[in-house]
Amino acid sequence: MTFTGQSLIAGQPVAGAGKTTNGFNPATNEPLEPAYTLLTEDQLKTATAAAKEAFPSFSSLDPEAHASFLEAIADNIEAIGDELITRAGQETGLPAARLQGERARTTGQLRLFAGVVRQGDFRGVRIDPALPDRSPLPRADIRQRQIPLGPVAVFGASNFPLAFSTAGGDTASALAAGCPVVFKAHNAHPGTSELVGHAVTKAVRDAGLHPGVFSLIYGPGASIGQALVADPAIKAVGFTGSQAAGIALMKTAAARPEPIPVYAEMSSLNPVFVFQGALEGSAEDIDALAQQYVASVTGSSGQLCTSPSLLFAPAGEAGDKLATAVGRAIAACPGQTMLTEGIASSWNAGTEALGSADGVALIGQGTPGPTRNAPAPTIFGTGVDQFVSNHVLHEEIFGAASLVIRYNSTADLLQAAARIEGQLTASLQLTEADYPAAAPLIPVLEQKVGRILVNGWPTGVEVGHAMVHGGPFPATSDSRTTSVGTLAIKRFLRPVAYQNLPQELLPEALQDANPWHLNRRIDGEVVPAAEKAEAVGATKHY
Known part of the structure; x- marks a missing residue:
């Protein structure tokens, strides 16, 4: 691929109106071509506005289309071939074997989240059917599901140019939750980010999704990063990096008129x-x-x-x-x-x-x-x-x-x-x-x-369903979460309850017919998707 040195905003290359930056070969400290143009804060708004526009349609995508989209990103990353490993090695000094393993982890976690989307338990469906004859007071029909928060800002990590970068764990889990992503590339490996950014953009286009589902931006780390977190279209942040930078983003997010969560993985000594x-x-x-x-x-x-x-x-x-x-x-x-x-x-x-x-x-x-x-x-x-x-x-x-x-x-x-x-x-x-x-x-x-x-060593984090890659501050900004494994999707969701809505107005996940074939908790008991829809009516009486 010919590198453009430009951001990718809602599927389109955009030259930054600010300064430029280069990646550097850390073995020699020599700059790598091309120079990447940096966005201004005004240009950034185009990306966040596009993400906001994409949210309604992307957040309601049916499970199969959603999962297939995540798998297509993985396929596209693999299709880049050796060029990705070569460029990442030039920009980071990491050996090819390490980068090949990291690419496999990147595509593997995308496919893992595709399975999570198909299976659907992350939607957290709970149904308390109406009890009109309950004494002394009747109970309304109340249904709950987890919904996406909205567009998410994700920051690339210096030490993982693939697995915690453009299509890495934070991006994969946010997209799996149904949240568009505005990704801030790490300026130490801009070419690697561009290669993967085109892979994600192609998957968005081929799936017929709104182009604002994903944008890749380059900009001055401090100023453009703070502007991204402060933008009212952004509803959550995923970050891996230094404690100082993470705390700075947390302060910006907390000071907004509408504060938002920052899921920052920062420092750890791992005794x-x-x-x-x-x-x-x-x-x-x-x-x-x-x-x-x-x-x-x-x-x-x-x-x-x-x-x-x-x-x-x-x-x-x-x-x-x-x-x-x-x-x-x-x-x-x-x-x-x-x-x-x-x-x-x-x-x-x-x-x-x-x-x-x-x-x-x-x-x-x-x-x-x-x-x-x-x-x-x-x-x-x-x-x-x-x-x-x-x-x-x-x-x-x-x-x-x-x-x-x-x-x-x-x-x-x-x-x-x-x-x-x-x-x-x-x-x-x-x-x-x-x-x-x-x-x-x-x-x-x-x-x-x-x-x-x-009797093990902490390096070598398994990506799976039971993994926790998080911890109390300052290891992370929120000890209740993980940035690795399928539980990472929970960071970008929130519960909504629906009371006495007719079937015609309920989202698919909550309808009696269960068109998405989800496991559900009905009146407190887990009802597998395979059981008939009539189970909604099989309630307890008090």
Whole structure:
């Protein structure tokens, strides 16, 4: 494809009237062509107005047409072929294998949401049939369903140019909910975004949908992003990025005449708690544990939201052996090219601050990579008292760096866990003998994280029905939600009740005939779609 360097607004290329920006090859810091023109705030309104116009028809799409549309996006992304992997690699420095896996995750979650749309439980149909003879008062016929919120603003993430980008999880779940999307491309990978943007636009056109269902915009990150969130046509926001940027969007959304929800996934340290039993095996077992930890820290140059930045290990001989093994493992790791020069610079500043903190010592360090912006991965060590008392040790370093914290007792772990802010994950490495020590930690962690793992590592997030990729602030802006998995669709829905509406005026999802073949909760009991419509009348009497 010939890159245009332009936004895609309601299916049409639009040259920005503002400045221009280029993607950069982070291995060399050289700019990539073409330059992308940036929209002004006035031009942005064309995209949000088109999304508002598209909402009535898109939000009421029948399930089969809706699901087929999502599948067509996936098909179109795959049809781009190697050009997508090549461009994404040029703009991010990520290896082809990682990007191929990310493309598969992107198309897989689109198809997963297509299945959710066909199955239909997300519509949350509840029917309380009328009880005209109930004493002492009759009951009206009351029916409820979940409806889409309206147009959604989605921001591309720096570290996932596909899976959390143009057609990634936030876009897929918003479209699945029936919400048009105005997507703000991350300026670090504009070409990748354009390729996928054309794939989505083609699916919109081929399905005969209103073109405002999807727009791809380029603009100055701060100003155009704030203007997008402030636009009255936008009814919700999906964001993955830094804590500072996420909080800035939250403030803008809250200050609107009509406040809207911002679902922001921001920072996380993802602590790992190693118990004594996990270190009582052979030297080879301890080496394997150290290598698994280091692999989780250094994968994708540590630029994963679930990278383990903290590892708690017991004091004493067994913990000493683990720390030594970690030092050996990290020493064998070369640096990998980071996503941007700015991210590499922030990593350098963060590790310098951490290494200079009182009571922190270097456990081990790898070697710098062969390209620019590929610093040597580093692991530090400290004690639990220093960790509890020094806030610097709690600050996220985005990249391949981690801190090993030595503890003396379960009480130490409980104190440290209580001190930790909200996180995406917490992991426990243990054996059955450690269950009594681990048990009191579980309820503490439930209040701190969205996902608890045993004998696993937090990187490698499964996209499915039970996954939670969220957590208390500052991991996310809303601990009740997830940005990964089918439950992510709930972020962009709200309930509406319909009282005493005649069948002719009810939406299809609530009609007695059940033309969309949905599972429904009738008078409090789940009635499968396969059962006859007469089930609506089979009510309890009080």
